[in-house]
Amino acid sequence: MTQDTKTQDRVVIFDTTLRDGEQSPGATMTHAEKLEIAGLLDDMGVDIIEAGFPIASEGDFNAVSEIAKNAETSVICGLARAQIGDIDRCWEAVKHAKQPRIHTFIGTSPLHRAIPNLTRDEMAERIEQTVTHARNLCDNVQWSPMDATRTELDYLYRVVEIAIKAGATTINIPDTVGYTAPRESADLIRKLIENVPGADEIIFATHCHNDLGMATANSLAAVEAGARQIECTINGLGERAGNTALEEVVMALKVRNDIMPFQTGIDSTKIMNISRRVAAVSGFPVQFNKAIVGKNAFAHESGIHQDGMLKNAETFEIMRPEDVGLSETNLVMGKHSGRAALRDKLEQLGFEVGDNQLKDVFVRFKALADRKKEIFDDDLIALMRTSSDPEDERLKIEKLAVRCGTEGPQVADLVMEIDGERHMTTQTGDGPVDATFNAVKALFPHEAKLQLYQVHAVTEGTDAQATVSVRMEEAGRIVTGQSADTDTVVASAKAYVHALNRLLVRREKGGKDKAEISYKDVS
Ligand code: KIV
Ligand code: ZN
Numbered sequence: 001m002t003q004d005t006k007t008q009d010r011v012v013i014f015d016t017t018l019r020d021g022e023q024s025p026g027a028t029m030t031h032a033e034k035l036e037i038a039g040l041l042d043d044m045g046v047d048i049i050e051a052g053f054p055i056a057s058e059g060d061f062n063a064v065s066e067i068a069k070n071a072e073t074s075v076i077c078g079l080a081r082a083q084i085g086d087i088d089r090c091w092e093a094v095k096h097a098k099q100p101r102i103h104t105f106i107g108t109s110p111l112h113r114a115i116p117n118l119t120r121d122e123m124a125e126r127i128e129q130t131v132t133h134a135r136n137l138c139d140n141v142q143w144s145p146m147d148a149t150r151t152e153l154d155y156l157y158r159v160v161e162i163a164i165k166a167g168a169t170t171i172n173i174p175d176t177v178g179y180t181a182p183r184e185s186a187d188l189i190r191k192l193i194e195n196v197p198g199a200d201e202i203i204f205a206t207h208c209h210n211d212l213g214m215a216t217a218n219s220l221a222a223v224e225a226g227a228r229q230i231e232c233t234i235n236g237l238g239e240r241a242g243n244t245a246l247e248e249v250v251m252a253l254k255v256r257n258d259i260m261p262f263q264t265g266i267d268s269t270k271i272m273n274i275s276r277r278v279a280a281v282s283g284f285p286v287q288f289n290k291a292i293v294g295k296n297a298f299a300h301e302s303g304i305h306q307d308g309m310l311k312n313a314e315t316f317e318i319m320r321p322e323d324v325g326l327s328e329t330n331l332v333m334g335k336h337s338g339r340a341a342l343r344d345k346l347e348q349l350g351f352e353v354g355d356n357q358l359k360d361v362f363v364r365f366k367a368l369a370d371r372k373k374e375i376f377d378d379d380l381i382a383l384m385r386t387s388s389d390p391e392d393e394r395l396k397i398e399k400l401a402v403r404c405g406t407e408g409p410q411v412a413d414l415v416m417e418i419d420g421e422r423h424m425t426t427q428t429g430d431g432p433v434d435a436t437f438n439a440v441k442a443l444f445p446h447e448a449k450l451q452l453y454q455v456h457a458v459t460e461g462t463d464a465q466a467t468v469s470v471r472m473e474e475a476g477r478i479v480t481g482q483s484a485d486t487d488t489v490v491a492s493a494k495a496y497v498h499a500l501n502r503l504l505v506r507r508e509k510g511g512k513d514k515a516e517i518s519y520k521d522v523s
Contacts (some may be wrong), residue, residue, distance in 0.1 A: 001259055012203065015050065016229075017041070027282040033074075041274070052093075080105075082106035099140065134167075141168050143163040144174050145163075147463055149177075149185075195198050208244045209242070216245060223260070227429050231244065251268060272350075298326060346384065351384050376458075394504050397415075397497055409428040409429060413425075425439050437450070455468050455504050466486070467491065470474045481495045481502060
């Protein structure tokens with residue numbers, strides 16, 4: 001891949017949704033969800049999938065191993081700190097892939113060097129040893145100097161040269177804290193190519209975080225300067241403000257190929273489906289005005305630009321909705337639609353459902369259709385987002401009645417099933433949602449703290465469903481829950497219980513939680 005990529009101006013897409021993306025607090029995905037997302041990435045033509053951080057937990061190790069076994073065409077990569085044990089564990093997980101890659105990293109900036117308290121020389125030695133070790137295990141090794149954009153240039157040249165000599169085949173230059181700007185991002189890649197011996201034998205990658213909203217621009221600038229691998233995530237998921245969004249770089253290179261003549265191997269028509277699935281499984285909804293995949297990204301079709309659009313779509317469109325896999329009609333089904341039609345529609349939306357899941361979704365679809373005249377794509381997506389594995393549902397809302405209005409306190413009567421047993425309570429609160437959450441807590445006492453409570457209307461109209469997302473934290477474990485219902489308080493109760501069910505699964509899994517492993521600990 002190395003030489004071809006350089007001469008043909010092909011840019012390699014490295015997706016890290018399952019590693020860097022999953023690191024966003026609360027974005028934890030289940031094993032099955034990770035396998036599903038990896039399958040979709042492979043299918044859409046992603047060149048390299050960073051499937052996880054195998055040393056971080058048993059769960060990560062198992063997910064990376066299974067993704068490696070299943071991958072058809074993508075290279076499967078795992079992350080490892082600059083430690084022999086991490087690298088061995090990573091290799092154990094990725095070695096099953098047809099094309100495995102080990103990605104090892106260490107923080108090289110003065111701030112990051114101070115954490116393990118290594119001198120420049122000691123760190124250089126560690127890089128030499130660990131990259132050599134990785135290369136002895138695997139032909140395909142990526143090395144990253146974390147916080148490269150705040151590393152002294154002379155030291156960066158030195159450590160990049162050492163990593164190349166030790167056998168790294170890709171050198172990734174991370175802007176870990178989203179600090180760089182496009183011109184600087186390009187200059188850095190250009191300088192590395194010009195000044196580091198051996199630079200012409202490897203691929204440079206760019207890995208940008210979005211703290212100043214410049215991640216995509218920085219990645220593209222790096223490509224123009226000679227980088228040939230872009231690291232990105234679906235929907236720009238990732239720590240803090242996230243990462244470069246895959247859909248943005250792919251579409252920018254496609255639409256502005258006149259000024260950025262680079263190709264990717266991505267089938268852009270698969271973008272919308274995977275974006276929706278990642279939003280659903282991560283619990284991070286896509287902001288309405290997000291480029292390419294936001295709900296409003298093509299909304300001019302029905303807005304004030306309609307007249308111009310009808311005369312010539314190009315008046316206001318720089319790409320067609322179909323280019324990213326957006327179906328033309330959003331109105332889907334009503335109460336007479338059958339099970340086969342539902343399965344068909346779900347498949348078009350990117351959801352593969354087994355018979356049991358279809359049965360469950362169909363019952364809830366019918367219940368919704370009884371309450372709501374028109375069911376839109378977004379209603380179905382919300383319905384899917386809230387369907388969880390029945391085995392993981394130890395807590396279930398059976399009945400909820402809430403009295404609210406101008407005279408407080410508001411009162412919630414709740415019946416809930418806990419491990420198959422029925423319990424009921426009546427609690428008050430400051431508003432209907434507070435009363436409901438107090439009732440859940442009275443029946444299932446816990447110490448988890450509510451960190452986020454968010455409500456969105458799925459579609460328009462007063463009969464629209466509300467989707468509710470909650471995020472909770474208990475002893476460093478962060479979980480999210482989602483639910484949708486035409487009754488906002490019911491959706492809130494179900495989202496809260498969904499998060500608690502996920503917390504119970506996390507508690508049961510035991511072992512090392514990701515929060516317990518220090519990302520920067522290399523000693
Ligand atoms: O942002 C970063 O520096 C990273 C590294 C592990 C590559 O994600
Ligand atoms: Zn990162």
